[in-house]
Amino acid sequence: MAVLLQKVSNKTIAWSIAVGLLFSAVGLTGLSRPIAPDVLALVIFYWALIGGDVKPKMSIVFLLGLIVDFAEGGAIGIHSLKYVLLLAVAVQLGNRFQMSNRLQKIAFIVMTFAALEAILGGVVLMFIKTPIDIKSVIAAAMWGLTWPIVEAVLAKNYSRIGFK
């Protein structure tokens, strides 16, 4: 029986992660840190959900989070925690995600990012008495709406390129 396989090269994943890292580490002009998009989180989540066997490794994801933390100058470990949690969610719910329709996928992404931002806010709150920034939670959820764009950009030219 012919099975539709999705071929994704490691090089593609590396390139997209490098670009995402650049955006997440340097930030976007005109947007303050709390409301700026975490492009790397979107890229990692995408490959963790779609990548199959070539999904990013947990240790690499952890290191990427550390790089972003140091570059950003925020709390060290926050982004590592975030990316590791994203990877865990993707591994647990990846199959169900792939069977969902587009609207369900977007709703899942939005809720995941909002919940994750709230959890991270809670973790920080545990150590220092800083209230959770609602703005950053909403912004993270809103950036989740860009999922179709992320899909369109990352899936272009190399998804579903052959039958075996």
Add this chain to the structure above:
Amino acid sequence: MPIATDNVKRSEMQFYAKLFLCLGLACCLIFFDLKKQSFSSIKQEISHFEYLVFDTLLPSKDWVEQFSSYFYSKGKLTQENKTLRQDQLLKDARLQTLASVERRIEELQELLGLYRRGAFSMHAVTVITVSDSPYDQTIKVRFEDGAPVKAGDYIIGARGLVGQALSAEGVVAAIRLISDRRASVHVQVLRTGFRGVVFGRGGHRSLELKFVPEETDIEVGDILVTSGLGGRHPYGIPVGTVVSIDGAGASSFSTILLKPLANLNANEDFLALTGALGNDLFVPDN
């Protein structure tokens, strides 16, 4: 089969072990950073490094800004140019309207001067329609309610004779221009006093003085005025100037063409001569 299940379970266990390890490590890092400020010196060093990198990249950043500024300015200038062109078109149209109004005012001033000079009873008329037919040089004019304009009255412009009223009904009169093929005017050459009859030729810019013997003293540039004969119109209304004289061919008469002095197809306002006839209406300018 049990071996496969064991493998799956083992990989799951490995995954969860890694996950908890990473989560624990991340929490530790957060704790040490937020509570103990353990990474402050490293952060400071990185911050210095970032500053250094941005400082190095500053010239290229300036170049990029200049580049984008150039395109922004170009786009803005193009837009401004487009707006200015539209404004210019609008102003041109207004200017043309003003020129037209100015021309009409001049025409009305000339008519007013004529009205004040003339001893005749005159009434202003305004052109409302012009005949579409090229063989029919007639116009319709509107005059003031109560003005005694009637069939047979002559219509004059600031520079000369225009035509004659064919009929008048209500406030509208039909006028046959002197250029109509059926129109004829008794004229006199101002320089020599020779009398003749001018006929229309069907075009706005051309009249013909017919039945002029070859030996008659008439030159190009001579001005012809109404002779006043026949009691239909006063003496001295300029009719036209001679523009060409052809010697007699088969017949013994010369072909003399004239150019009407009045703007037959350009002006919009004329005067209707409605009073009794006399000899002191016009004194041509030249």
